[in-house]
Amino acid sequence: xxxxxxxxxxxxxxxxxxxxxxxxxxxxxxxxxxxxxxxxxxxxxxxxxxxxxxxxxxxxxxxxxxxxxxxxxxxxxxxxxxxxxxxxxxxxxxxxxxxxxxxxxxxxxxxxxxxxxxxxxxxxxxxxxxxxxxxxxxxxxxxxxxxxxxxxxxxxxxxxxxxxxxxxxxxxxxxxxxxxxxxxxxxxxxxxxxxxxxxxxxxxxxxxxxxxxxxxxxxxxxxxxxxxxxxxxxxxxxxxxxxxxxxxxxxxxxxxxxxxxxxxxxxxxxxxxxxxxxxxxxxxxxxxxxxxxxxxxxxxxxxxxxxxxxxxxxxxxxxxxxxxxxxxxxxxxxxxxxxxxxxxxxxxxxxxxxxxxxxxxxxxxxxxxxxxxxxxxxxxxxxxxxxxxxxxxxxxxxxxxxxxxxxxxxxxx
Numbered sequence: 035x036x037x038x039x040x041x042x043x044x045x046x047x048x049x050x051x052x053x054x055x056x057x058x059x060x061x062x063x064x065x066x067x068x069x070x071x072x073x074x075x076x077x078x079x080x081x082x083x084x085x086x087x088x089x090x091x092x093x094x095x096x097x098x099x100x101x102x103x104x105x106x107x108x109x110x111x112x113x114x115x116x117x118x119x120x121x122x123x124x125x126x127x128x129x130x131x132x133x134x135x136x137x138x139x140x141x142x143x144x145x146x147x148x149x150x151x152x153x154x155x156x157x158x159x160x161x162x163x164x165x166x167x168x169x170x171x172x173x174x175x176x177x178x179x180x181x182x183x184x185x186x187x188x189x190x191x192x193x194x195x196x197x198x199x200x201x202x203x204x205x206x207x208x209x210x211x212x213x214x215x216x217x218x219x220x221x222x223x224x225x226x227x228x229x230x231x232x233x234x235x236x237x238x239x240x241x242x243x244x245x246x247x248x249x250x251x252x253x254x255x256x257x258x259x260x261x262x263x264x265x266x267x268x269x270x271x272x273x274x275x276x277x278x279x280x281x282x283x284x285x286x287x288x289x290x291x292x293x294x295x296x297x298x299x300x301x302x303x304x305x306x307x308x309x310x311x312x313x314x315x316x317x318x319x320x321x322x323x324x325x326x327x328x329x330x331x332x333x334x335x336x337x338x339x340x341x342x343x344x345x346x347x348x349x350x351x352x353x354x355x356x357x358x359x360x361x362x363x364x365x366x367x368x369x370x371x372x373x374x375x376x377x378x379x380x381x382x383x384x385x386x387x388x389x390x391x392x393x394x395x396x397x398x399x400x401x402x403x404x405x406x407x408x409x410x411x412x413x414x415x416x417x418x419x420x421x422x423x424x425x426x427x428x429x430x431x432x433x434x435x436x437x438x439x440x441x442x443x444x445x446x447x
């Protein structure tokens with residue numbers, strides 16, 4: 035039977051009940067549809083929570099440090115060379131040897147110079163004999179002149195005789211002076227010969243610094259024929275040793291003579307050496323806009339060597355009890371820079387503007403506000419807005435803990 039025929043056979047009461055049931059069903063469907071649309075709208079307007087990593091706000095030491103790379107050079111270096119020419123007879127030192135101030139390091143063949151000394155001594159003896167002869171002759175001539183003066187005054191000597199005696203005296207006096215000059219000349223020649231002989235013993239000497247240094251280079255071998263001033267060896271001073279770094283114009287005015295520095299070398303992992311700024315160039319190079327800075331480093335153990343690359347830290351400033359946040363936590367919102375502070379209990383993050391001070395690596399000093407505490411967002415902060423929900427690490431974060439755990443949040447709290 036068709037639906038229309040069934041409706042026709044219904045009584046009036048049945049028809050009313052049937053229509054009422056249909057209206058109730060329609061109303062229920064309408065209510066359910068409205069609720070579904072409201073829920074969808076609410077879900078569309080709700081901001082999703084962001085999974086984050088947190089780190090605690092800490093109190094501790096933070097330093098303003100300048101970091102430089104440089105090279106080690108000797109504190110001082112000079113070459114040893116003979117002052118006279120000759121054959122290198124003996125070389126007493128070699129590369130790496132210690133050498134003391136005043137030590138003989140080499141010997142030239144001195145036979146020729148000994149002969150020169152002997153010849154000078156013989157020449158001096160000759161001129162000294164001539165000098166004694168001239169002095170005796172001068173004394174006799176002087177006595178003759180004195181007698182001639184007396185006899186001339188008495189009229190016994192004629193003017194011609196007196197003049198002859200006076201001329202003789204003057205001649206002997208001139209010969210005496212010549213002989214005296216020859217003695218002085220030969221004494222000087224002997225002194226020169228002896229000095230040149232002494233130069234065949236080549237001595238390492240220096241005026242300042244420690245008494246012990248090292249042989250850096252050897253330039254010739256035994257048996258070599260050397261002219262004067264030919265380098266034989268170089269001598270270097272390694273205690274202290276000097277580091278050379280170059281500072282840019284921004285760093286230049288922050289570095290001062292006398293500043294303490296810390297030096298490290300990849301050759302000695304984990305070892306630190308102490309140094310002090312000793313010299314700063316008064317100008318910056320035009321090509322690099324950098325200035326040379328020299329640092330003296332304590333090298334008592336002689337482990338640091340010229341030519342090594344080193345890393346230098348110069349401490350410009352420090353805060354002993356600074357409020358510190360990870361530098362990576364700092365973000366910009368509008369015209370302000372700040373951090374997102376986590377409300378762990380309510381799983382929210384709020385933007386707090388801050389003023390920073392010293393930055394050291396991934397640490398930043400918070401100067402203002404002084405009351406900043408708790409935990410800041412270090413991962414996910416770029417997705418956050420003020421008051422947004424956050425997803426905490428599965429292990430949770432205990433309020434007041436000194437360690438945030440730095441664990442990635444894996445699910446909703």
